[in-house]
Amino acid sequence: MNDSPTAASDASTGDRLFSLLQLCLPTRLLSWCIFKLTRIESPGFKNAFIRVFMSRFNISLAEAEFEKPASYKSFNEFFTRALKPDARPQASGAGVLISPVDGAVSQLGQVDGDRIFQAKGHHYTAAELLGGEDLAQPFIGGEFCTIYLAPNNYHRLHMPLTGTLREWVYVPGRLFSVNPATARAMPKVFARNERVAAIFDTEIGPFAMVLVGAFFVGSIETVWAGMISPPHRRSPLARYQPVHPPTLERGAEMGRFNMGSTVILLAPPGALQWNPALGAATPLRMGQAIGIKQRAAIGAVA
Numbered sequence: 001m002n003d004s005p006t007a008a009s010d011a012s013t014g015d016r017l018f019s020l021l022q023l024c025l026p027t028r029l030l031s032w033c034i035f036k037l038t039r040i041e042s043p044g045f046k047n048a049f050i051r052v053f054m055s056r057f058n059i060s061l062a063e064a065e066f067e068k069p070a071s072y073k074s075f076n077e078f079f080t081r082a083l084k085p086d087a088r089p090q091a092s093g094a095g096v097l098i099s100p101v102d103g104a105v106s107q108l109g110q111v112d113g114d115r116i117f118q119a120k121g122h123h124y125t126a127a128e129l130l131g132g133e134d135l136a137q138p139f140i141g142g143e144f145c146t147i148y149l150a151p152n153n154y155h156r157l158h159m160p161l162t163g164t165l166r167e168w169v170y171v172p173g174r175l176f177s178v179n180p181a182t183a184r185a186m187p188k189v190f191a192r193n194e195r196v197a198a199i200f201d202t203e204i205g206p207f208a209m210v211l212v213g214a215f216f217v218g219s220i221e222t223v224w225a226g227m228i229s230p231p232h233r234r235s236p237l238a239r240y241q242p243v244h245p246p247t248l249e250r251g252a253e254m255g256r257f258n259m260g261s262t263v264i265l266l267a268p269p270g271a272l273q274w275n276p277a278l279g280a281a282t283p284l285r286m287g288q289a290i291g292i293k294q295r296a297a298i299g300a301v302a
Contacts, residue, residue: 009121011185018177019185027175027215028232034216035230038076038258049075057152063087076219080155080256088154090251091289097161097272098251099284100209101147101263102154106183108145108274111266116144119184124191126266129210131171131197131237138206139266145274145291146190146264147284148178149257157255157263158286161293163200163207164247170228170238171195177215178262190264196220196228198254204271204293210264211255222255223248251287270294 011019040046050069053059061067065082072078091098107117114136115123126136149155173194176182182189194213199206211220213229221227224246248254274291284290 009119009184011119011121011181015181015185018181022176022182022186022215031175031216031232032230034259035219038079039074041074043070046072046075046078050078053078053151057150059152063154076258079258082156083154088285088287090287093289093292095293096289097291097293098158099147099286099288099290100158100160100254100265101149101156102285103147103149103263104284105278105280105282106146106148106180106262107280108278109143111139111142111144114140116146116264118146118188118190119180122183122187122189124188128188128191129195129197129264130199130208130266131169131239135167135169135197135199135208138268139208141269143267143269143272143274143291144264145278146262148180148183148262150179151259154286155257155259156253156286157209157211157257159200159248159250159252159254160209160265160290161202161204161207162248162250163202165224165242165245166199166201166206167239167241168199168222168225169197169240171197172232172234172237173213175213175215175232178212190262194220194229194232196222196255198222200248205268207271208264208266209254210266211257212262212264214259214261216259219258220255220261223253 047069063083065084114125116126117123126139127133130136174192176189176193190212196211198209213220219227220229272291272293275289
């Protein structure tokens, strides 16, 4: 799915105008306001908010652990709702990687040197995404998959394969939309937005999951650190190595988003093969097979 460095963008005039508008908006302030709004626990307000949202985005709670809007203390609790235990069966088979989320493939394929394809005419580097040349090195020439979560999707994130957390990085940034229109029009949007990059040791070697914040996204959380943002920091990039690294099994919850956003997966060269049925805009459900390992790394976690 990669194109040449000189390929022209296929963004429409509307896409470009939408991106320009975002550059003019106080996205941090607006996102903070949404963060507070979605945590109001007044029954009348939050129930109405949930019902309007469900109607607007055609959401059913049939798969949710709690099927009535009144069961949720706040809109945010509804938005990050758990599903019934059998709602997302995991694909079986040795070496199968599963989708970490409900969403749609934005792009996937091979990392071109250190360049990751965003949309026609737009790339960013693995170092820009992860926040360091050393972090990016294992993924040069490797594989990537970018998955977009729309507002109607299930917003908890799960492990595509078993891994032990090696390091995680908070990268401060902007809070632009990450929808397809913005991806087509705004250069390096995923490497400009606030994000959390988690590097795991796995049976295929280092594996990265990058949780990209977005406009109106009030929080990014992980199971090992809790809520990481907000506050939307203006401080420098921060890297953390856990004293007691947690091991998360395939399918285990590793984090969650508030409102729609994007997760980007990175694997080393030759480590896996993506499911050939996947392409841009392919819908995904958590637990669906998205790839299969090609080799085990020497000294990797089994």
